[in-house]
Amino acid sequence: MTGVPAPAADPAAHPWGARLAAAVRARESALLVGLDPDPSALWPGATPPSAASPADAAAHAVADHARRVLDAVAPACVGVKLQSASFERLGAPGVAALARVAAHARDLGLIVLLDAKRGDIDVSAASYAAAALGSTPTPWGPVEGLGADAVTVAPYMGRDSIQPFADVAAANGRGVFVLVRTSNPGAGDLQERPLGDGRSLWERTAELVASIGTDAARAAGPLGPERPALDPIGAVVGATAPDHLERLRELLPRAPLLLPGVGAQGGRVEDLAAAFAAGPGAGLVTVSRSIVGAAAPGEDPAEAARRAAESLRAAIAAVAG
Numbered sequence: 001m002t003g004v005p006a007p008a009a010d011p012a013a014h015p016w017g018a019r020l021a022a023a024v025r026a027r028e029s030a031l032l033v034g035l036d037p038d039p040s041a042l043w044p045g046a047t048p049p050s051a052a053s054p055a056d057a058a059a060h061a062v063a064d065h066a067r068r069v070l071d072a073v074a075p076a077c078v079g080v081k082l083q084s085a086s087f088e089r090l091g092a093p094g095v096a097a098l099a100r101v102a103a104h105a106r107d108l109g110l111i112v113l114l115d116a117k118r119g120d121i122d123v124s125a126a127s128y129a130a131a132a133l134g135s136t137p138t139p140w141g142p143v144e145g146l147g148a149d150a151v152t153v154a155p156y157m158g159r160d161s162i163q164p165f166a167d168v169a170a171a172n173g174r175g176v177f178v179l180v181r182t183s184n185p186g187a188g189d190l191q192e193r194p195l196g197d198g199r200s201l202w203e204r205t206a207e208l209v210a211s212i213g214t215d216a217a218r219a220a221g222p223l224g225p226e227r228p229a230l231d232p233i234g235a236v237v238g239a240t241a242p243d244h245l246e247r248l249r250e251l252l253p254r255a256p257l258l259l260p261g262v263g264a265q266g267g268r269v270e271d272l273a274a275a276f277a278a279g280p281g282a283g284l285v286t287v288s289r290s291i292v293g294a295a296a297p298g299e300d301p302a303e304a305a306r307r308a309a310e311s312l313r314a315a316i317a318a319v320a321g
């Protein structure tokens, strides 16, 4: 333990990299459970209030499902990745459910990562960043956003679209994960394209992320021995392309890497060793379907999810060393 408290305690007082590493050490897990709730495929048992509107009923059921998933798997996890649109699609009740689920995750001591893949011009990016990670000054006083610990960001619009997230994150002890080399088949369409200098677009994106991360670390304090091992700006790197991991780690020596794509998309924890090289928090594996949908027909979904999460936690620990 480093003396840096785990996620919920006064985030602004400690840089994200140090907080993330402390959380992974304290919980002995580098696993984030992903919640992408489909209202038509929830765990059985939710009973919405009678006479509720469809949106209220669905949001109630989604929140109840999400709470039960978290209660089952939290002991094996360091955090939860909440897929924003899965909640937003239920309108205002869905957004309220997202906030309630985030609060429940925090109560369980989990890091809350909002997976919203934002990307916009600077002024709009600042609004998105405040909504996810910060607060907004108003004539009536500051208004808190969701209070997530970190958010995913799409880099297509370039440095000035990412920088507001880095700024809001730094001011609040939060983190950012920028899409660098995603897990989906379409990643090849653009990210693998060679640029004029022979490097691929994902390599150039990784360099941009490293540069923003170094600037953020410099702004937080001297880049000497006191600098946390991890920068506040991380990268999303699909577990479906493990051959890229060594090069990514070379380009991003201090970035936390968020690794989706294990299980349902074919990625394997055993292939991810290079991601963990920079120490606790350097590699974070996020798994949605293979945990939440782990149960065989007739099996208790909570027990199956608990077992799947525990087995992933152990597999990651074995690879991370």
Ligand SMILES: O=C(O)c1cc(=O)[nH]c(=O)n1[C@@H]1O[C@H](COP(=O)(O)O)[C@@H](O)[C@H]1O
Binding pocket: 034, 036, 081, 083, 115, 152, 181, 182, 183, 184, 236, 237, 238, 260, 261, 262, 263, 264, 265, 286, 287, 288, 289, 290
């Ligand atoms: O940013 C992400 O979380 C993400 C990036 C990526 O490259 N691939 C990817 O599948 N994801 C997310 O991971 C989740 C799917 O996880 P699985 O159900 O475990 O395959 C969804 O929320 C995706 O949006």
